[in-house]
Amino acid sequence: MMATTNGKQPAHGKQPAHRPSRRQHIIDAAVRVFGRNGFAETSVQDIADEAQVVPTAVYYHFAGKEELLELAMRRVFDQLNTVVETARPDTEPGDAEGLMRVIDAVWDWVEKNPDEARLYQVQIASANGNIKLMRDEFEQRHIQRAYDYLPESTTRSPRAAKARHASQALAVRTLISTTILVTALRAEGGPLSRLPSRSVQKAVRSLALRIVAADQQAESAATSA
Template sequence: MSVQGADDKVGKKLPHRPSRRHEIVGAAIRVFAAKSFSDASIQDVADEADVVPSAVYYHFAGKDELFELAMRRVLDMVNEVVAEVRAQEDSSEVPSLEPVILAVWTWVEKHPDESRLLHYHLPGATADASALRREFEEEHVQRAFDYLPPGPVPATKRAAATAHASHTLSTRTLIELLMTIHALRIGEGPLSRHASKSLSRAVVAVGDRIIVG
């Protein structure tokens, strides 16, 4: 090799290989969606990502962290769907719950792996996953207050506290109901035999009665 050729190699930086973190988390979503948290292994994730297990451990501390990050990515996706709908709302009107429910409904159908992970494994798989669930729920409980129609101002602090507690309870009930319905319609679940459109409209009607009615 000529000195000039050697100098050329020294002077030029080799192409930087992008981090595999994003790809590995995507692989983890698919693995955890197909298997329970306890049954999935780092080897499974490595095989799905087409890397060796040491590459997974290079980026992540272990299976718990991978599961948390996989769950966080899925929850962020749901939050983005809701945020996009909210951004299109007319600020002069009371926002409607219907477009939010239908947008998430469509997202579930288009993202089967993420949906299975979210609705099958979210509660209690790890301490961090439980914390993510609480954060997710609290955020959407607060957002749900925007869907209340204007009404009379409570006459006393006690009445205001009761109204706030009632709406919070209604919102949590709706969130749990939606999570359960989505889980039951995924794959071969008992609600999978129902037409998606008619079932989604029924869910919207029930949601309105729970939150508004």
């Protein structure tokens, strides 16, 4: 029988494969390794080493690193969905106060979950296959929610309505891409990493309000034209 330490861990320092809790432990490790190295440069051995298990323990729970990446990214998307929808539930209006709560909630999530945030930054641009499908579903979900922060169009002219829709789409995507971009720039070693976190957060809040205000002015101009 293999010797153990305190009756829990094999003497060589590796964790047993079969514990149900080991599954989440391995996903935790995968989040960290994929965030540091990216998918291509990560092996099952790397994840096993990070989790302090043998590679067979990884394969006991998962088909391979592809499945692990999907589960790791699903965790990130699910966490962000929960954070955003807790800050402003769908039943509440999309006003400026709600927008600020969402920005602050996402900001706090990034600060409290640096491994997940780093994984998101590393994988979001190069996503393919099932990860791309998850990313597209995630983006569409929040694009639709972002429209709530803009005034409803009252333009009746088909041509003006088409232009108004394009203007709103640009405003929505700018809101979302700004948050994503700033998150990436704040990463360790990034150009914003040495600036005070709250100062950058304040600037993001200000920019978001300006984007919404500019769209409101565009709606007023289109209505009065």
